[in-house]
Amino acid sequence: MGVKLTFVGHATWLIEGSKTVLIDPFITSNPQAQEAGITLDSLLDKVDLVVITHGHFDHIENALDFGRKGTPIVGLFEVAQYLAANGAKNTVGCNIGGWFEVEGVKMVYTPAVHSSSLIKDNGEPIYLGNPAGVVIDLDGVRVYHTGDTALFGDMKLIGELYRPDVMLTPIGSLFTMGIPEAVKAVEFVKPKIAIPMHYNTWPPIAQNPEEFKKAVEENPCVDAQVIIVKPGESVEINL
Ligand code: NI
Ligand code: MN
Numbered sequence: 514m515g516v517k518l519t520f521v522g523h524a525t526w527l528i529e530g531s532k533t534v535l536i537d538p539f540i541t542s543n544p545q546a547q548e549a550g551i552t553l554d555s556l557l558d559k560v561d562l563v564v565i566t567h568g569h570f571d572h573i574e575n576a577l578d579f580g581r582k583g584t585p586i587v588g589l590f591e592v593a594q595y596l597a598a599n600g601a602k603n604t605v606g607c608n609i610g611g612w613f614e615v616e617g618v619k620m621v622y623t624p625a626v627h628s629s630s631l632i633k634d635n636g637e638p639i640y641l642g643n644p645a646g647v648v649i650d651l652d653g654v655r656v657y658h659t660g661d662t663a664l665f666g667d668m669k670l671i672g673e674l675y676r677p678d679v680m681l682t683p684i685g686s687l688f689t690m691g692i693p694e695a696v697k698a699v700e701f702v703k704p705k706i707a708i709p710m711h712y713n714t715w716p717p718i719a720q721n722p723e724e725f726k727k728a729v730e731e732n733p734c735v736d737a738q739v740i741i742v743k744p745g746e747s748v749e750i751n752l
Contacts, residue, residue: 514653515751518679522546522744523571523714524661526681527556530652532618535560537572537658538579545714549745553578560584562616564649566660567629568592568641571714577601587615589622591642592629609645619650623671625662627689648675654750657702659683661711664694672702679750680704680737683711684725685718692720696728700735706750707737 516530522545528534540546540553553575563579565588566572573592580586580601588596593606605615609622627644646660648671657677659668671677680702683689689711690698699707707729712720726739742748 515749516651516654516656517747517749518656518708518742519747520708520710520742520744521551521556522549524566524658524681524683524711525572526656526658526710527560528649528651528656530654532561532616532651533559534562534564534618534649534651535579536564536647536649537566538563538575539571539573540575542574543571543714545744549743551745557582557584562587562618564588564618564620564647564658565592566625566647566658567627567644568595568631568639569629569661570631572661573631580604585616587620589629589642589645591640595631595639595641609643612650621648621675622646623648623657623659623675624665624667625660626665627661627663646671648677654678654752656681656750657704659698661689664690664698666701668698668701672704677702677704678752679706679708681708681710684709684720684722685712685714686720687717692725692728695725696732696735699729699737699739700732703735704737705752707739708742708748709739 519527590606593604630638
């Protein structure tokens with residue numbers, strides 16, 4: 514069983530297997546996607562399903578571009594309602610809880626310690642429900658995108674229950690876990706492969722991913738392999 518994971522940049526990932534899944538579509542204003550030469554047009558027609566972790570701009574910027582052309586979008590109830598009210602034709606609202614399947618892709622939403630809103634031009638936030646992470650099972654490969662999150666102890670439960678093969682973890686600090694927290698998160702979840710994200714997009718979240726890799730590899734409680742994937746690069750996950 515194998516899937517191909519492509520890092521679009523920031524927290525945006527493409528998973529390609531029997532279906533093509535795009536997580537957290539942030540492309541147009543994503544400096545890492547721009548640098549990698551990944552355009553919205555190159556993705557619009559190939560994505561079967563869009564999966565969203567939470568409502569922040571850097572996770573849903575391009576959701577409506579997919580939604581208005583009919584690509585199914587899964588998100589927490591409030592995010593799904595918001596997108597549907599703004600022209601998305603096929604949304605599936607869910608919540609943190611148990612496994613379900615959309616378009617042949619199995620997934621389960623998990624907690625995340627963060628926030629979830631869109632800020633209007635006048636500075637008022639639009640409430641968009643809870644933040645979340647998601648475990649996606651595509652062709653038997655389980656990918657845990659933690660969403661934007663702080664470290665929390667129940668990541669142990671997520672590891673125990675869902676046994677992710679791959680963990681996509683933020684290391685940027687400021688808005689999410691930094692490197693020390695992410696190292697502990699990998700220890701809690703125990704994936705086979707950990708891949709850092711949500712860093713170096715802008716100067717305030719500058720981090721050296723090699724420090725994360727070294728710290729995970731030196732942690733005697735973990736035997737996860739850390740793969741640093743650059744924006745625009747892909748990694749084949751074969752189990
Ligand atoms: Ni966020
Ligand atoms: Mn974010």
